[in-house]
Amino acid sequence: KQEVTQIPAxxxxxxxxxLVLNCSFTDSAIYNLQWFRQDPGKGLTSLxxxxxxxxxxxxxxxxxxLDKSSGRSTLYIAASQPGDSATYxxxxxxxxxxxxxxxxxxxxxxx
Amino acid sequence: SAVISxxxxxxxxxxxxxxxxxxxxxxxxxxxxxxxQQPGQSLTLIATANQGSEATYESGFVIDxxxxxxxxxxxxxxxxxxxxxxxxxxxxxxxAGTGYGMDxxxxxxxxxxxxx
Numbered sequence: 373k374q375e376v377t378q379i380p381a382x383x384x385x386x387x388x389x390x391l392v393l394n395c396s397f398t399d400s401a402i403y404n405l406q407w408f409r410q411d412p413g414k415g416l417t418s419l420x421x422x423x424x425x426x427x428x429x430x431x432x433x434x435x436x437x438l439d440k441s442s443g444r445s446t447l448y449i450a451a452s453q454p455g456d457s458a459t460y461x462x463x464x465x466x467x468x469x470x471x472x473x474x475x476x477x478x479x480x481x482x483x
Numbered sequence: 484s485a486v487i488s489x490x491x492x493x494x495x496x497x498x499x500x501x502x503x504x505x506x507x508x509x510x511x512x513x514x515x516x517x518x519x520q521q522p523g524q525s526l527t528l529i530a531t532a533n534q535g536s537e538a539t540y541e542s543g544f545v546i547d548x549x550x551x552x553x554x555x556x557x558x559x560x561x562x563x564x565x566x567x568x569x570x571x572x573x574x575x576x577x578x579a580g581t582g583y584g585m586d587x588x589x590x591x592x593x594x595x596x597x598x599x
Contacts (some may be wrong), residue, residue: 408590416526418587461526471528
């Protein structure tokens with residue numbers, strides 16, 4: 373059974389710092405991994421999708437890496453801004469093609 | 484990309500009543516998904532809705548409680564029936580295009596439901 377864990381559950385950092393969010397999954401037989409952003413009371417916005425054949429994806433200040441063999445992914449945010457404050461979720465498909473989400477990391481960027 | 488319109492954005496309902504949530508997509512999609520996010524929790528898949536067939540429900544969710552319609556390739560509804568305070572959650576619909584496992588999954592803005 374696929375399980376997704378995100379560490380830390382919450383994080384507060386001063387504006388301008390670089391930071392890393394972690395995601396681990398128990399079943400490495402995945403074909404992609406996706407990072408989402410969720411603002412309070414809102415739906416999800418897809419940030420990055422990494423295919424299983426890729427090791428990383430970049431979009432602006434965001435960089436996501438994937439290490440299938442160790443069951444880990446990281447989301448790197450460079451030069452953080454107050455607007456980055458949100459909950460970040462990672463998600464992977466299980467063997468039945470259902471998407472399994474982590475509980476997310478609540479990020480707060482201090483102005 | 485896909486643009487998803489979800490209505491209502493929020494509602495406050497009385498115990499025992501039902502609420503129907505609508506999800507409209509700007510393009511034809513094969514699979515639509517309904518999720519629930521309880522307070523402080525991650526998303527949980529309720530069911531997968533395919534056009535022309537019965538929805539497939541996940542463990543712990545039943546059709547009598549969460550009936551789903553999928554009349555065409557751009558629209559779906561989820562009804563939360565006989566509501567109780569435990570149904571207070573954010574409900575989200577999501578779509579994926581062809582090649583489900585390889586596509587980016589897009590989400591509606593969600594419906595925040597509070598049951599008194």
